[in-house]
Amino acid sequence: MTLAEQIDAQIRTTGPMSLSTYMGLCLGHPKHGYYAAGRPIGAKGDFITAPEISQMFGELIGFFIVNLWQQMNQPPSFTLLELGPGRGTLMQDALRAASKADGFENALHLQLFESNANLRAEQEKRLGKYNPYWSDEIDTVSEDPIFVIANEFFDALPIKQFVHTDDGWHERLIGLVEGQRAFGLSPTPIAESAAPPEVRGAYAGEVLELGTAAVDAMQRVARKVALQGGGIIAIDYGYARTQTGETLQAVKDHAFADPLEAPGEADLSSHVNFGVLAAAAKATGLAVAPLTDQGELLLRLGIGERAKALARANPAEAANIARAVERLTSPAQMGTLFKALCAHSPGLKPAGF
């Protein structure tokens, strides 16, 4: 049975399903889910991410982590955990750069959290020399200080959507209309008190998205970091505080697609609500740096200087390197759409924020 057939059968049996259930199946179904088996990332995949654009992205994240480690007086043993490491490119570039710091590689325990078997194999290829450990749980890490990296991880987690009508917020559900999957609304509104205060007074038709899976993931890693010391850097497309607006999108073969059309075959994602992630981290006792645009962060971490050094070493590549800097930092491209959140042990001063 295809995933589409399974989803339709489930709707016929138990009624319309929540968007988060639908996304959970499309992305995470153990056999047919988009992130269970496919090859989503890269020029041949459905989309390209920042570390795949240029080695500079991972290298600068590597320097960022070294700097935090040094501020903590270089603990002789620490865990570096990456959530959703994709092809392992970011971590490979980060560790090549970070290993130049005396003692860093010896102190490193690399942990990867990844659901896709093909991507795990690619990570093994690129990162095997660091003896990574893949955990099935997001928070099963050692007792040491922890540094967490998450690039385009939180946007890949299921969300719920609600639509405001005259009698309140109704959850958006996926049902079948004449045999075709279609969006509809739950007949019963949620309690007014269950909606975030920021969206009180919304107009009819406004859409609210709640990323409860992202908040849960942040809570779990932040609790560990708060207890053991360290920091979290999360980079993604998103917004600073709770607001209305629909951001769910499906991407297939580098183009937008209908999220209901081919379950498991398109990437489904949504913009990240950094406001609720920051609040979740703060609630564990971590400090949170002001949310920073990706472009600004990379410039402050020295992407300009790094680009010059790379171009000097390889003049034939100078134009490509300049294009990559533009793509990663320009407000017209990824520079302001993508934002970086850093939650860290109080007293640390994360570089670039």
Ligand SMILES: C[S@@+](CC[C@H](N)C(=O)[O-])C[C@H]1O[C@@H](n2cnc3c(N)ncnc32)[C@H](O)[C@@H]1O
């Ligand atoms: C959009 S990709 C980003 C990959 C990589 N960080 C990059 O920047 O190229 C999302 C990553 O998160 C992983 N992922 C998505 N949902 C996951 C889940 N529920 N558990 C573990 N990994 C997940 C995907 O397999 C993939 O590696």
